[in-house]
Amino acid sequence: MATLDVEAVQAFVTIADLQSFTRAAEALGTTQGAISVKLKRLEDRLGQRLIERTPRSVRLSASGAQFLVGAREFLAAHDRAVAGLSEGRRRFSLGIAAHVAGPEVPTLLARLNAHDPGLTIEVQMDNSRVLLDAFDRGELDAAIIRREDDRRDGEVLGAEHFGWFAAPQFDHRQGEPLRLAALAPACGVRDIAARALDTASIPWVEVFLGGTSSMVSAAVSAGLAISAFSCRLAPPGTIEVSQRFGLPPLPSTEIVMFSTLTDASSREALRALATGFREHRPSS
Template sequence: MKAPLDLDQLQTFISIADTGSFTRAAEEVHRTQSAVSMQMRRLEERIGKPLFEKEGRSNRLTEEGDKLLSYARRLLYLNRETLAAFDDQRLEGTIRIGTPDDYADRFLPEIMARFTRSNPRVELTVICEPTPGLVEHIKRGNLDLALVTHNDVRGQSEVVRREPLLWVSSANHATHEQETLPMAFGRPNCIWRRAAVDVLDQQNRDYRILFTSFSATVITAAVLSGLAISVLPECALRPGMRVLGEADGFGALPDCRIGIMRGQTSRPEIVDALARHISESLDNISVPLGEETGTFDFAALAFAKMKRSKPSQILPGW
C-alpha cells in the first residue's frame, strides 16, 4: 500500500503554484529554498510525475501539476475543517462574503444552508455587488471571500463552476427581430457586456444600448418586458425568457466562469470551510427545467444549441 501524501509538502506545493516562485514560496512556508526544493523532489517522486517546468524565471505547473493542485487544495481544506470540527471554539466568529446579486439569488440558499448546518456559531455578513466592486473590496481587506465572475486580467480566483453565457430575449415579444437590436447590459467594465459587444461587432449587427445597470434585477426586467436583449449565464435564466442561438443570428459567447477570491484574514480555517461548502454546493446545483412534453437538462440543451445552431428555446415556468 502506498504511503499517504504529506500535507506539509502539499502546502508548499500550493504556495509555489500561487506565487510562481520557489523563493517566494519558501518565505510563505518559513523554510529555506533548499528545503522547499527537497520537498518538491520528494512529492514528485511520490506522485511519479514532474510537477513543474521552467518558464523564464518562473516555475509553471505541468499538466500533472495542474491536476494535483485542485486535489491539494481540497485536502488542505478538509484537513483544516476536520481539525476545526473537534475544537468547539475554533469555528466561531464572523465572516464577510460578497457575491453579485444574480449569483446570490441562485446559489446562496444552498451555500448558506450547508454552511450554517455545519458551523452554527459562525455569523455570515453578505454584500451583493458586481464583480469589479467585489475585487476592490478583497484588495482593501473589506471581504474575507467573494464569489465572482472569473477574469484572467482582474486577479486570481479559483474557478469552481462553468456555465454557458447565453443571449436572452422575451418569449412574449419579437425583440430579437428588430433591425436595430435594443440591448441591456451591465456597466462598461462588465466582461459579459464586452463579450456580447465583440460578437455583435464581428457580425456587423446594428444595436443600441438602452439600459445599463449593475443590478441583475434591472437587466432581467428589461428583458422580460420585451424592451431589450441581454446576455446571462445559465443560473440567471428566468421563466418567460427566450434563449437565442446561431440560428437566430446570434454568435456563440464564451463560457461564464465562476470563481472564489480570498482576502487577507486572521481566520483562514473559517474561510477554507466556507470555500469548500461553496465548491461542493455549486457542484450539486443544476438547472433542470420542465416543459409540457417532459423534463430536460436545459444547460446541456442550451450549450448544444449555441454550438449547433438549433432553433431558439422558450423557457417554461418552474
Template sequence: MTALRNIDIDLLRSFVTIAELRSFTRAAAALSRTQSTISTQVRRLEEIAGQTLLRRSPQEVLLTRAGEDFLGYARRIVALHDEALDVVRAQGVSGRVRLAVMDDYATIVLPETLARFARSHTEVELEVTTGFTRDLMNALGEEFDLVLATQRAGDGRGEVLRTERTAWAASDRHDLSLAGPLPLALLKAPNMYREWALEALNEAGLGWRILFSSSSIGAVEAMAAAGAALTVVKAGTARPGLRLLGTEHGLPALPASEIALHLAPGRPGAAARALSSFLAEALREGRES
C-alpha cells in the same frame, strides 16, 4: 459478487437522484457520471436489496413499492451523512469571515449553500455582501476576506470553480425581430457582460440600441423576460421565462466566463479557510475527487 452488507453512499445518492429526475440519463448528467455507470449502480443496489426498486420504461422511471419504502431511508441516510460531514468539518472553526459575492450568484446558487454553512458552523460570524465583481475585487483584503467573482474564461486568477457559457437571452414567449437595431437590456457600465455584448455586436456589424440600463440584475432580466429586449446571461443562472439564443439565431458568439474564488492575501483565518473549501466543494462542477 459484491458486498452484501454495505451500501455505498454513492449508490444511495444516485438512487435518490434517479427517483427525483425519473431518468437514468438525467441522473447521470446531474451526477457527472455516464448512463452506463448509473445503470450498473442501480443493478448493484438492487442486488444488495434483493428487490427491484425501479420500474424502467423508455418514457420514465418509476419507483416500485419496495423502491418507495427504500427511498425514504436513502434520503435520510444521505442527509445524515452530509450533515455529519458538515458538522465534523466545522469542529473547532470559529471567528469571522467576510464574503463578497457577485449579484447573480447571490440569488441563484448561494443562499442554500450559505445557509448550510451557517447551520453547521455555529461559531463563525458570517458576513455576506453582494455587488459587482469590479467593486468587490477592489476591496479584497480590505473589506472582504473572500470574493466570489466572475471573470473571463482563461483568466485563471483565484481558484476557478466552474466555467459558464455566456449566452444571449430573450423572452421565451415572444419572438424578437432581429431586423434593425437590436433593443438591449444591460447592466449599467462599467460591467463585463455589457462590454462583451457591445463588442461582439460591433465586430459582427450588427446595430443595437440600449433600451434599458440598470444596476439591478433582477430588473434587467425581468425586462428581457417581458419580451422588450435582448440581454446577456450566464447559461447556468438563467431564470425561467428566458430563452437562450446563440449563433444559430444569427447572434455573435460571446466569451465564456469562469467563476473564481479569491482569497485575501496573507494567512487566512480558520473561518475563511473553512468557508473557502466549503464553497469550493459545493460549487465546483464535475465530480469530487
C-alpha cells in the same frame, strides 16, 4: 472499530475537494509529503484505499466516495465541539458577484452556518470589478467573482457560459437595431455582449439600462428586449435565441475565488462553500 485522526481526515477531505495533493498542501499550510503521510495513515487505519492517484489525475476510489460524506460530518462535529469552547464568534466578510450568485446561494450559506455555527459571514453583493477592488483594498476577506481580466491568481471554481436570451414572443425586425437590456456600463456581461455585437457588425441599442438584475430580467421576460445571461441564470420562461436571430457566440469565462483567510476554521468553511459552488456548476 478504527479510531479516526482529525488531521488525517482533514487531509483526505481537502484532497477530495481540490483533486490535487499540491493544492491541498497549500490550503492546509503544509507540505505535499506530509499530506501523503496523513492520507496513508488514514487508509491504513481503515484498511481501504480512499484516493486513486495517477500522474495525470487525483480522484476518489469507490471506498473514498462512500467515506467522504461521513468524513465531512466527522469534521463538522469536531469543529462544532471546538467552537462551543471559544468565546465570541469569528467572522469574515465575503463578496459574491451578482452575476455569480444563483438561487442556490441561500442554501449554501445555510449549510455553511450548520457546518460552523461559531462563524459569522458578512456577505456583500456587487459586480465583479467592485468586489475585486474591495478585496485588493483589504475590505473583504474573500471574494467569489467572474474573471474579467488577465489576472491569473485565485482558485477556479468552474466555468461560466453565456448565451443570448429573450422571451419566446420577442420580435426583432430585420434591419432595425437589436434592442438590448443591460445593467450599468460597469457591468462585465454588458461589455461582453457589446463587444460581440460590435465585432459581428450587428447594430444595437440599449432600451433598458442601469436597473437592478431583477429589473433587467423582468424587461427581458416581458419581451421588451434581449440580453446576455449566464446560461444557468437566465430568467425563467426565456429561451436561448442565438440561432434564431443570427447572433454571435459569447465567450465563456471562469468563476474564481480569492481569499486572505489564515485561520484553519475559516479556511475550511470557505472550502465548504467553494465545494458547494462547484456542485452547482457543471463543467459544460
